[in-house]
Amino acid sequence: MTDAFSYVDSHRDHFLAELKEYLAIQSISTLSEKNDETRRAAEWTAEKLRAAGLSEVQIYPTPKHPIVYGAWLGAPGAPTVLIYGHYDVQPVDDPEKKWVSDPFTPEVRGENLYARGASDDKGQVYANIKAIEALMHANGGRLPVNVKFLIEGEEEIGSPNLDHFINANKDLLACDVAVISDTAILAPDQPSIVYALRGLTYLEIEVHGPDHDLHSGQFGGTVHNPLQALCEIIAALHNPDGSIAIEGFYDKVRPIDAAEREAMAKTPLSEETWRTQTGAPHSWGEPAYTLRERIGARPTLEVNGIWGGFTGEGSKTVLPAKATAKVSCRLVADQDPYEVEELIRAQVKKLTPPTVKSLVRGLNHGYPAIVPIDSAAVGAAVAAYRRGFGAEPVFLREGGSIPVVATFYKVLGVPVLLVGYGLPDDGAHGPNEKYNLTCLYNGIKTSAALLEEISKLTPEKLRL
Amino acid sequence: MTDAFSYVDSHRDHFLAELKEYLAIQSISTLSEKNDETRRAAEWTAEKLRAAGLSEVQIYPTPKHPIVYGAWLGAPGAPTVLIYGHYDVQPVDDPEKKWVSDPFTPEVRGENLYARGASDDKGQVYANIKAIEALMHANGGRLPVNVKFLIEGEEEIGSPNLDHFINANKDLLACDVAVISDTAILAPDQPSIVYALRGLTYLEIEVHGPDHDLHSGQFGGTVHNPLQALCEIIAALHNPDGSIAIEGFYDKVRPIDAAEREAMAKTPLSEETWRTQTGAPHSWGEPAYTLRERIGARPTLEVNGIWGGFTGEGSKTVLPAKATAKVSCRLVADQDPYEVEELIRAQVKKLTPPTVKSLVRGLNHGYPAIVPIDSAAVGAAVAAYRRGFGAEPVFLREGGSIPVVATFYKVLGVPVLLVGYGLPDDGAHGPNEKYNLTCLYNGIKTSAALLEEISKLTPEKLRL
Numbered sequence: 039m040t041d042a043f044s045y046v047d048s049h050r051d052h053f054l055a056e057l058k059e060y061l062a063i064q065s066i067s068t069l070s071e072k073n074d075e076t077r078r079a080a081e082w083t084a085e086k087l088r089a090a091g092l093s094e095v096q097i098y099p100t101p102k103h104p105i106v107y108g109a110w111l112g113a114p115g116a117p118t119v120l121i122y123g124h125y126d127v128q129p130v131d132d133p134e135k136k137w138v139s140d141p142f143t144p145e146v147r148g149e150n151l152y153a154r155g156a157s158d159d160k161g162q163v164y165a166n167i168k169a170i171e172a173l174m175h176a177n178g179g180r181l182p183v184n185v186k187f188l189i190e191g192e193e194e195i196g197s198p199n200l201d202h203f204i205n206a207n208k209d210l211l212a213c214d215v216a217v218i219s220d221t222a223i224l225a226p227d228q229p230s231i232v233y234a235l236r237g238l239t240y241l242e243i244e245v246h247g248p249d250h251d252l253h254s255g256q257f258g259g260t261v262h263n264p265l266q267a268l269c270e271i272i273a274a275l276h277n278p279d280g281s282i283a284i285e286g287f288y289d290k291v292r293p294i295d296a297a298e299r300e301a302m303a304k305t306p307l308s309e310e311t312w313r314t315q316t317g318a319p320h321s322w323g324e325p326a327y328t329l330r331e332r333i334g335a336r337p338t339l340e341v342n343g344i345w346g347g348f349t350g351e352g353s354k355t356v357l358p359a360k361a362t363a364k365v366s367c368r369l370v371a372d373q374d375p376y377e378v379e380e381l382i383r384a385q386v387k388k389l390t391p392p393t394v395k396s397l398v399r400g401l402n403h404g405y406p407a408i409v410p411i412d413s414a415a416v417g418a419a420v421a422a423y424r425r426g427f428g429a430e431p432v433f434l435r436e437g438g439s440i441p442v443v444a445t446f447y448k449v450l451g452v453p454v455l456l457v458g459y460g461l462p463d464d465g466a467h468g469p470n471e472k473y474n475l476t477c478l479y480n481g482i483k484t485s486a487a488l489l490e491e492i493s494k495l496t497p498e499k500l501r502l
Numbered sequence: 503m504t505d506a507f508s509y510v511d512s513h514r515d516h517f518l519a520e521l522k523e524y525l526a527i528q529s530i531s532t533l534s535e536k537n538d539e540t541r542r543a544a545e546w547t548a549e550k551l552r553a554a555g556l557s558e559v560q561i562y563p564t565p566k567h568p569i570v571y572g573a574w575l576g577a578p579g580a581p582t583v584l585i586y587g588h589y590d591v592q593p594v595d596d597p598e599k600k601w602v603s604d605p606f607t608p609e610v611r612g613e614n615l616y617a618r619g620a621s622d623d624k625g626q627v628y629a630n631i632k633a634i635e636a637l638m639h640a641n642g643g644r645l646p647v648n649v650k651f652l653i654e655g656e657e658e659i660g661s662p663n664l665d666h667f668i669n670a671n672k673d674l675l676a677c678d679v680a681v682i683s684d685t686a687i688l689a690p691d692q693p694s695i696v697y698a699l700r701g702l703t704y705l706e707i708e709v710h711g712p713d714h715d716l717h718s719g720q721f722g723g724t725v726h727n728p729l730q731a732l733c734e735i736i737a738a739l740h741n742p743d744g745s746i747a748i749e750g751f752y753d754k755v756r757p758i759d760a761a762e763r764e765a766m767a768k769t770p771l772s773e774e775t776w777r778t779q780t781g782a783p784h785s786w787g788e789p790a791y792t793l794r795e796r797i798g799a800r801p802t803l804e805v806n807g808i809w810g811g812f813t814g815e816g817s818k819t820v821l822p823a824k825a826t827a828k829v830s831c832r833l834v835a836d837q838d839p840y841e842v843e844e845l846i847r848a849q850v851k852k853l854t855p856p857t858v859k860s861l862v863r864g865l866n867h868g869y870p871a872i873v874p875i876d877s878a879a880v881g882a883a884v885a886a887y888r889r890g891f892g893a894e895p896v897f898l899r900e901g902g903s904i905p906v907v908a909t910f911y912k913v914l915g916v917p918v919l920l921v922g923y924g925l926p927d928d929g930a931h932g933p934n935e936k937y938n939l940t941c942l943y944n945g946i947k948t949s950a951a952l953l954e955e956i957s958k959l960t961p962e963k964l965r966l
Contacts, residue, residue, distance in 0.1 A: 068816035129818060136714065195816050222720075236719060240817040249781025250600065251932035254804040255700060255902025256686075258832050259796035260776060262786035265805035265827075266740065272730060273737035312724060317713025317823075322726035322857040332723035340718045341729035342820050343811030348828060352532035352659050353704040353865045354592060355830055355903075356806050356931050359781075363729075364812060366819055368722050393786040401817045438719025439819075467820050468715035 041176035042486045046168070046479055053478070054151065056086075057164050058144040060125075061153035067103055067126035067195045076191050079125040079160075080104045083189050086167050091174040092187065100199035103191030107210070110170070111184045117497045118184035119489060120213035120450070122442060123163035123220060124193035127155035128467045136469035149475055156473035157464035162219035163189055165459055165478060169485030182493035186213060193220075196240065196402025197441060204442075204449050214497040215415045216446040217488065219481070221436050221458030224305065226476040229423040229431040229484075231416065232456040234334060237369035237406035238439040239378040240342075243271065243386055244362045244397040252357040261357055262393035265346045268361040271389045271396065275339055275365075275382075280323040282339045282367075284385045287378065292371045294327075294335045302330050305432055315463055334435025338368045364401075368437060375403035404441025407454070414499045415453045418491035422457070426484025452501060457488060505640035506950045510632070510943055517942070518615065520550075521628050522608040524589075525617035531567055531590035531659045540655050543589040543624075544568045547653050550631050555638040556651065564663035567655030571674070574634070575648045581961045582648035583953060584677035584914070586906060587627035587684060588657035591619035592931045600933035613939055620937035621928035626683035627653055629923055629942060633949030646957035650677060657684075660704065660866025661905055668906075668913050678961040679879045680910040681952065683945070685900050685922030688769065690940040693887040693895040693948075695880065696920040698798060701833035701870035702903040703842040704806075707735065707850055708826045708861040716821040725821055726857035729810045732825040735853045735860065739803055739829075739846075744787040746803045746831075748849045751842065756835045758791075758799045766794050769896055779927055798899025802832045828865075832901060839867035868905025871918070878963045879917045882955035886921070890948025916965060921952060 046053075065079035066072045080097055087108035088095045095108040103126060111118070130141040139145040144153035151161070166187070173181050188211060190200050204211060221232045247264035248257070277283045294302070307329040312321055323332045332338075346361030348354035367378055383398040390396040409416070411433055423431040436456070443454045459481030465471040492500065510517075529543035530536045544561055551572035552559045559572040567590060575582070594605040603609040608617035615625070630651070637645050652675060654664050668675060685696045711728035712721070741747045758766070771793040776785055787796045796802075810825030812818035831842055847862040854860040873880070875897055887895040900920070910918045923945030929935045956964065 068814065068818065070815070129812070129814060131812065131814065194818075238719075238819070240819070247780075247782045250929065250934075252780060253902065253931040254802070254806060254830060255702075255832055255900070256926065256930070257780055257797065258804045258901060259787050259800055259802040260771075260785050260793045261780055261782050262784075263805050265808050266736060269733035269736040269805070269808075272733040276730065307724075316711075316716060316721055316725055318711045318725050318857070319859055320726075320856045321724050322855075323723050329724050333721065336723055338718070338723040340722045340819075340821055341727050341733070341811065342718060342818060343813045343822070344729050344733075344808050344825065345813040347805065347807030348593070348595065349807045349809040349826075350532065350593060350595065351534070353828065353830070354532065354658075354806060354931065355702070355704070355804070357804055358807070361808065362813075364817065366718060366817070368719055391786075392784045393782070395783055436719070437722060438717065462720065465714065466720070467717040467818065470714075 042172040043483050045172040045175045046482045050479060053168055057161060060160050060164055061144040061155055062142050064142050065126050065191065066129050067192050068129055076103050076126060080106050080191055083125045083163065087187055090167050090171040091179060092170065098203065100203060102199060105203055106189040108187040109185065110181050112180060113182065113184050116183045117214040117492050117495060117500050118186065118212065119492055120186045120188060120211055120216040121166050122188045122216060122218045123166060124159045124190050125163060126191040126194050127160065128194050130154050132469060138470055150472040151475060152470055152472045154471050156471050157460040158466035158471065159193065159220045161473035161478060162459050162481065165481035166219055166485045168482045169489065172482060173486050173489060182490050185489065186211060196404065198402065200442060201445050204445055208449065211450060213450060213452055214500045215492065216450065216452050216454045218440060218443065218454060218456050219458050220440055221456045222460035222462050222464065223458060224432065225461065226474055227429055229427040229429055230434045231419055231431050232434050232436040232458060233411045234408045234435040235406060235443055236437055236439050237373060237375050238366060238402065238404040238441065239369065239375040240366040240401040241379060241382065242362060242364055242399040242401060243268065244360060244399065245271065246360045246395045248359050251359050254355040254357040257357055262391065263357055264361040264394055265358060267394040268363055271386060272341060272363060274389050279325060284381050286381050290372045290374065291337060294331060301433060302435065305434060306330060333437040335370060337370050337373060339365065341365055368439060369406045371406045371408050373406060375405060379403065404439045405444035407443040407447065409454055409456065413453055413502060414495050415455055418495060419455045419457050419488060421491045422484050422488035425487040427480045457484065506636040507947050509636040509639045510946045514943060517632055521615065521625060524624050524628055525608040525619055526606050528606050529590050529655065530593050531656050532593055540567050540590060544570050544655055547589045547627065548572065551651055554631050554635040555643060556634065562667065564667060566663060569667055570653040572651040573649065574645055576644060577646065577648050580647045581678040581956050581959060581964050582650065582676065583956055584650045584652060584675060584680040585630050586652045586680060586682045587630060588623045588654050589627060590655040590658050591624065592658050594618050596933060602934055614936040615939060616934055616936045618935050620935050621924040622930035622935065623657065623684045625937035625942060626923050626945065629945035630683055630949045632946045633953065636946060637950050637953060646954050649953065650675060660868065662866065664906060665909050668909055672913065675914060677914060677916055678964045679956065680914065680916050680918045682904060682907065682918060682920050683922050684904055685920045686924035686926050686928065687922060688896065689925065690938055691893055693891040693893055694898045695883055695895050696898050696900040696922060697875045698872045698899040699870060699907055700901055700903050701837060701839050702830060702866065702868040702905065703833065703839040704830040704865040705843060705846065706826055706828055706863040706865060707732065708824060708863065709735065710824045710859045712823050715823050718819040718821040721821055726855065727821055728825040728858055729822060731858040732827055735850055736805055736827060738853050743789060746801065748845050750845050754836045754838065755801060758795060765897060766899065769898060770794060797901040799834060801834050801837060804830055806830055832903060833870045835870045835872050837870060839869060843867065868903045869908035871907040871911065873918055873920065877917055877966060878959050879919055882959060883919045883921050883952060885955045886948050886952035889951040891944045921948065
């Protein structure tokens with residue numbers, strides 16, 4: 039392992055330059071006009087897998103963005119590790135010019151590399167690829183375990199084709215443990231392991247009033263303004279205490295038990311830290327739960343976007359025909375994302391007065407997941423972090439959603455390790471997304487160490 | 503007058519072709535990138551005033567869009583009539599491609615001419631100019647009264663420079679009566695005279711939460727989402743019965759007396775007609791007032807636009823840093839638009855919880871107005887409509903706002919006649935704005951007849 043680690047240290051500049059290439063590709067999966075760029079990111083990923091020493095590298099087409107696969111299966115009898123990540127990135131809408139440098143012209147400032155996708159998830163995918171390269175170099179072209187890579191291009195749009203691909207390729211993807219690097223650790227000197235993820239129900243609510251835009255002076259006062267009606271519906275989806283006012287919403291929510299509350303209390307998120315990270319004036323949410331619990335262990339309902347009427351410069355006295363909102367719920371075990379969509383649909387229907395019409399359109403869905411923290415697989419991850427970052431990792435719940443975790447469990451029947459190298463303030467999905475360079479280099483080391491740690495276990499032990 | 507009327511009838515095709523030229527100019531005053539087009543509309547207006555026979559035609563610059571002035575003062579002792587209109591138009595935002603023909607490529611379909619500004623207000627300005635041409639032609643180059651035109655280019659953005667211009671040019675604009683053609687009649691065979699207008703307070707409400715966009719999974723549940731907070735504030739600005747929930751908002755509202763209610767009941771707006779005109783599923787608003795009263799005699803609060811977060815294709819799980827709404831109030835006598843802004847500001851402040859910050863930005867203001875319906879000036883308008891449209895006009899309150907009415911009263915000390923030629927379903931401010939061709943031709947006739955009717959009165963009688 040010393041050899042692999044020194045390979046990493048001596049190739050820092052090279053790795054940085056190469057990652058910048060990756061980040062310059064505008065693989066925004068939600069924008070169809072970027073399809074060529076997204077395709078280019080898939081090809082770049084495949085090429086680097088090949089260069090790292092994997093064989094069987096293939097780009098599998100899907101109805102939208104391709105899936106990149108690569109494997110090295112030269113260690114018969116040793117465990118097989120499936121490594122998942124995604125090469126697509128979020129959009130960069132920047133009406134207020136908040137990006138300090140261009141999102142697709144990666145730039146190092148201080149300890150960080152700034153670019154869209156730097157942390158979510160290209161930087162972490164890249165760390166896993168370079169770990170293979172370092173191990174191959176250190177071990178004469180061999181790895182201590184069998185390895186399969188599955189890197190998709192549709193994570194940011196809800197992975198519409200991934201489940202189908204996994205179900206149709208169970209043999210190709212057969213493994214003993216899956217590893218996902220798409221989460222954050224607490225700090226460069228405080229690694230952490232995420233053992234629970236929230237699920238997702240993402241939908242649009244549309245409110246229709248008149249069948250064409252009206253002059254507010256000619257009809258104002260007699261028409262239920264769709265923007266106002268939408269605001270009334272959205273306002274009614276929360277109770278004054280911050281809890282969600284949808285009938286049945288909490289029915290399947292698994293309560294946090296005393297032991298877990300105690301464990302979560304070990305990594306408290308203070309109001310002060312929260313304010314530094316968010317810049318918001320005061321925290322909000324269910325008063326019976328700590329900030330950490332609200333983020334990781336409780337479901338939420340967020341408005342992700344609203345639009346309607348005149349939004350240009352100056353004033354236009356229009357009474358618009360319709361109004362639309364994008365709304366999403368983060369779900370926890372054991373909520374079902376499709377059931378939640380139906381609950382929201384029923385509630386919106388109930389909240390819609392006869393003066394307007396409403397429509398709920400489901401966009402995507404992901405199941406929540408919890409990973410067993412006392413398994414041998416998690417033990418290997420703990421050891422790997424200890425070696426890669428030189429510090430003992432703590433256990434965390436994570437507020438985000440990685441729906442594939444539930445699929446790996448269900449379809450491949452293996453434990454899933456969330457071994458992430460991002461940081462909480464990386465700005466994933468927002469402006470000035472960054473990746474900490476210490477996290478990059480120690481991430482490569484941790485990823486290499488993880489494969490070595492896993493090689494000490496039998497496939498049977500891993501799967502327990 | 504027979505001569506003037508036959509001049510109109512024999513020039514229909516010519517007038518239509520010329521008006522199309524006017525409507526093809528994209529004089530959208532709120533968009534600074536259209537400044538050249540707006541300037542071109544001013545020049546076109548000036549040229550047609552000159553061609554109609556006015557002298558002293560001048561384009562006066564303002565800090566934004568110029569004011570066009572023209573006069574014919576060859577009837578000493580006869581009354582002087584000031585005719586006001588505007589050559590600027592509303593934007594055409596058409597994300598859903600609702601315009602059947604291009605808004606700036608005027609097209610006749612059936613009885614109507616379709617184009618942005620066709621009814622509001624270029625078509626009506628044009629009718630007034632052509633009335634001068636017809637009278638000049640019929641009377642050997644003379645008019646029965648003195649005439650001044652004041653055509654501005656900033657009406658659709660709240661006339662920010664008009665009050666200053668009027669105050670600074672009292673002598674230039676001195677007159678005995680003012681005429682504005684920027685309102686609708688009930689139907690081509692049912693002319694009507696608007697005797698009351700609503701005022702306007704237009705503002706933006708901005709809600710700020712975190713200082714940058716966040717990942718909804720990483721912070722959702724602890725941050726008061728600014729879009730949600732904005733919805734909560736907006737929802738709380740109305741009571742469940744449709745009345746406005748702003749403290750003090752109704753304090754200065756002049757009640758509708760029994761006589762006026764009776765008069766308004768003579769031109770009822772039925773639920774059925776309302777539905778045909780709006781296409782909305784069911785009417786809304788203060789139950790104690792009829793639809794006609796809600797539109798004309800009661801103040802309103804409308805959301806004209808909202809935006810924030812991700813509004814593109816697909817799903818992005820962003821928790822946005824801010825949310826903005828454009829909100830406007832239609833005011834009735836004796837509300838003060840600046841006072842109303844302060845009332846809204848205070849209410850929004852009261853509704854803003856400590857978890858977010860809010861900001862109210864005033865955009866523009868107009869005073870409500872009521873015109874005395876038993877005056878000699880209104881009598882002249884009644885006679886003119888009777889002759890131009892061949893039917894007896896009825897009296898109406900109008901829901902819209904023409905702030906200059908209050909200024910003419912206050913600064914020039916003259917009665918203001920609202921002699922409009924639009925129709926209620928012209929789609930002013932919306933897609934497929936149109937102008938009825940009967941209204942165009944009969945409008946020119948009415949405008950000519952009005953000047954002749956006014957010539958029968960002395961300046962003293964007019965001003966009473």
